[in-house]
Structures are given as C-alpha cells and as structure tokens.
Amino acid sequence: MAVTPQPNSTFLHPTFVILTGIPGLAGAQSWLTMVFGPMFLLALLGNGALLAVLQIDPMLHQPMFLLLATLAVTDLGLSTSKAPGLLAVLWLGPQPVSHAVLVQMFIVHALTAMESGVLLAMACERAVAVGRPLHYPILITKARVGYAALALALKAVAIVVPFPLLVARFEHFRARTTGHAYCAHMAVVKLGVGNTRANNLYGLVLSLAVSGIDKLGMTGSYGLIAHAVLRRPTWEAHAKAFGTCSSHICVILAFYVPGLFSYLTHRFGHHPIPKPVHILLSNIYLLLPPALNPLIYGARTKQIRDRLLETLTFKKIQF
Template sequence: MAASPQPNATFLYPDFILTGIPGLGSIQAWLTLVFGPMYVLALLGNGALLAVVRTDSSLHQPMFLLLATLAATDLGLATSITPGLLVVLWRGPRLMPYAACLAQMFFVHALTAMESGVLLAMACDRAVAIGRPLHYPILVTKARVGYVVLVLALKAVAIVVPFPLLVARFEHFRAKTICHAYCAHMAVVELVVGNTQVNNLYGLGLSLAVSGVDILGITGSYGLIAHTVLQLPTREARTKAFGTCSSHICVILAFYVPGLFSYLTHRFGHHTVPKPMHILLSIIYLLLPPALNPLIYGARTKQIRDRLLESFTFRKSHV
C-alpha cells in the first residue's frame, strides 16, 4: 500500500506559481520584445481577416468561412497564453489560481486540436475544389461547412475535457511551482502526488491520434490534389492549380513543423535538449501560427489582399 502524503510535504489543491522559462534569469524579460509583437500581429491580422470576411458578402464562401474559423481559433489560442506569458517573462514568477490553471490547460489543448481539425477541413475543401470542380458548389455548401465546424468544436471539447479532469482527481501536489510559462498538462502532472500513468498514456495517445489522423488526412488530400493537377494538359494550368493551395501549404508547415519539434524534444530529448529550449519551442508552437497565418493569407490570397487594400485606401482617402 502506498504511503499517504505528508501534510508538511504536499499541498492540497494549491494555487500554482508559474516561473516562466527557468534558467534564463533576467534574459527572459527581453523575450517580451519577441512574443509581444507576435501577439499584436496575431490580434491585428486575425481580427482584420475576420472583419473582411464578415463585412464582404462576396467572401461568404466555404473556403473563406473556414479561413475565418481558423482566424477565430488563432485569436483564442494566442490569447489563452500570451497575456499571462508576457507578465511572467517581464515581472517574474506569478500566482496562477488552481481553477484558472485547469481552465488554461483546457483551452490551450482544445484550441490546438481545433486548429489541427480546421487545417484538415481546409485540405479536404481544396481537394474537392480541384478534383471535382463542377460538383464543388453542390458538395461543399455554407451549411455543410457550418456542420463541419460544429463537429470539430465538439470533438475538440470532448477529447480535451479529460485533461483537467484527470488532473483534478488528484488532491495533493508535491510543489506549487510549475517550471513553465503556462499551465501545460504535463508540466502540472509532474507535480502530482500519485500514479500518473493514465495521464501520461492519455496525453501521448491523444497527441498521436489527433495529429496523426489529421496529418494522414491532409497528406491524403494533397495526394489526390497532386494526382489531379499532374494530369492537367498545360504547365500553366498546373501552376495555377497548385497556386490555389500554396497559402494552405504554408499554414500547414507553420503549424506542424514547430509542433513536431516541440513534441520530439519533449518526448525524446530530455537528456539532450535543455529545459528552456523545451519551453521556448512549446511557446513558439502556440504563437507562431496565429502570427503568421494572416500574413500568409493576406499576401497570397488575391481576394483577401484586394479587400484589405480597398479598405485601407478608402479610409486613407477620407482622412
């Protein structure tokens, strides 16, 4: 029988203390000059995308509705960690109430799962648009996009709810200090007094299942796209078809490449990659896509670029 925790050595449902990036000391304050502008860029860029899609009826099409969903998800993902992150980097360790920590854990992981699902939906949308262009208006409608977004949101909530619940079943923690910049699931689990095997297995299984299934779906969609495009008769037609997917490919790389590095270093690089690098990679994984996605779509999608330029020049002419 396991020995019961000693009252003077454990804490009952504690308010945690986030340390930021341990090992960097005062240097981490300078990181606010990197992550702060990234957050501002995410707010302005995704906010502008949402405003343009909402106000321009010509953009009320399935592809742009999925893009608006991605922008809303990016706003939520960046906001779920960045305000607190900037405080802890600039001012040092800060108190994080127990309930707020569990809430942040839920939103970070749920919005990450949601973003991955939206990227898969966008890949499928492009596959239908290129593979079956004549049937696209019938197969992909605004109503069906709405159902898909609802299903993705419900799925993200359902699969991530166990994270805070699996942590909440433990009453005692061996320390209050979380050596991290936000309440990541595994960073909190490390402080638990008790058998955390279920937490570890669920976290690993969920990462592999969600990312693995979505990546396989995206790969399959682009396999179909490549097969269709390579059969087009002219080089100009092939280039144009691939060009319609270029923005989405860039967004996929911005999301999954940092995520892959973060996952591999966390799972297999404990003894070779310093802990500050683990935390920096996890922050970049969450902040880089929301900051880059609006730039990618704004620069490479003609309809959005034109609407943004029209809006800017119209306002400027009335100043």
C-alpha cells in the same frame, strides 16, 4: 504505484500555481517579450483585420473563406488565452495562477485540437476544389461548413475534457511552482503526487491518434491535389493550382513542425535537449501560427488582399 504524500512537502489542493516562465533564462526573459509581444500583437491585428474583411464583403461569404474565418477565430482564442499570461511572466517574473489552472489547460489544448481539425477541413476543401471542381458547389456548401465547424468544436471539447479531470483527481501536489509559462497538461501533472500513468498514456494516445489522423488526412488530401494537378495539360494550370494550395501548406508547416519537434523533444529528448528549449518551443508552437496565418492568407489570396487594399485606400477595386 501511488506515492504516499508527505505532510511537510506536499499541498492539499493548492489554490494557485506559480508559473516561472522559461527555466534557466531568468536574466533574459524580459528580452523575450520583444519576440512574443510583437507576435501577439500581429495575431490580434492580423486575425482581427481578416475577420473584418471577411465580414464586410458579401463576395467573400463562400465556404473557403468561412473555413478561413473559423481558423482566424480559433487563432484569436488561442493567442489571447496564452499570450497575456506569458508576457506577464516574462516581464514581471513568476506569476501565480489561481483556480483558472484547469480552465486555461482546457482552453489551450481544446483550441489546439480545434486548429488541427480546421486545417484538415481546409485541406479537404482544397482537394475537392482542385480534384472535383464541377462537383464543388454540391459537395462544399456554407451549411456543411457550419456543420463541420460545430462538429470540430464538439470533438475538441470531448477529447480534451479528460485532461482537467485526470489532473483534478490528484489530492496532493508536491509543489506550487512549475517551470513553465502556461498551464500545460504535463507541466501540471508533474506537480501531482500519485500515479500519473493514466495522464501520460492519455496524452500519448491523444497526440498519436487524433493529431496523427489529422496529419494523415492532410497528407492524403494534398496527395489527391498533386495527382489532379499533374494530370492537367499545361504548366500554367499546374502553377495556378499549386498556387492556390501553397498558402495552406505553409500554414500547416508553421503549425505542425514546431509542435512535432516540441513533442518529440519532450517525450524522447529530455537529456540531450535542454529544458529551456522545450519550453521555448512550446510557446513558439502556440503563438507562431496565429501570427503567421493572416499574413500568409492575406498575401496569397487575391480576393482578401484586394478587399483589404480597397478598405484601407477607400478605392473601389474590380475583382
């Protein structure tokens, strides 16, 4: 049932929302910039360097590396849409966000959905490479990678568009201040006066259906990889195949483990889990993967590592 707005305590279409950062940590928030600041810098430099290496070396213009470039672009967008505002709130205190509230909400959630889809595509690509190597050049082509990236982007936009639309339908808001560091969907919904059942239901369905399908697809892909690897005759073959996939598994764990824990504590752990932990985990969830992804792939992928060393040392490295 809708709640009747009270003129003295609600606002009609507020022109801004004040982000207060991490509640309960007002005295220590500035120190958190020493954690999130380097993470943001690492995300910018790491993904930027990764894209530069992939661009300048024609030998890396292959489907696997094109998917990696798509992931790097997504990580750059996710970190730059989130981190500057977060650092401003942590260092300078509560900051007003104007009409860009719905825009930031859309961008953050769309890029998160995009990253999940790219990780699924990378898992499927590795499954074909390990399980069907002879069919790989036919099944996985640069054109199909481009179509897949476009489809993932359109899917992310389509499933996230209802978020700002469902929030925009609220005519009154009970407050202009939210205890969060960015314009998360549920954080803004809690400010609205009215029936929030549709917002809660859609958020739950989206998390369980879309994200759940991606996780099932990744699990199935790596199950096929494990099955194909265990059928190989030598331990050397096992180690090589698992080595090519270990970096992907590390990236998936870095993306989903903090996100899953943050989601579960947000939905089911309101009382035992302090609110600062909720907010802190949600920020780590969005900034940790963009910072770690280039390090993991740069360290685990020989072609990228060698090409980067060649660029830095101005020496020719034979692949």
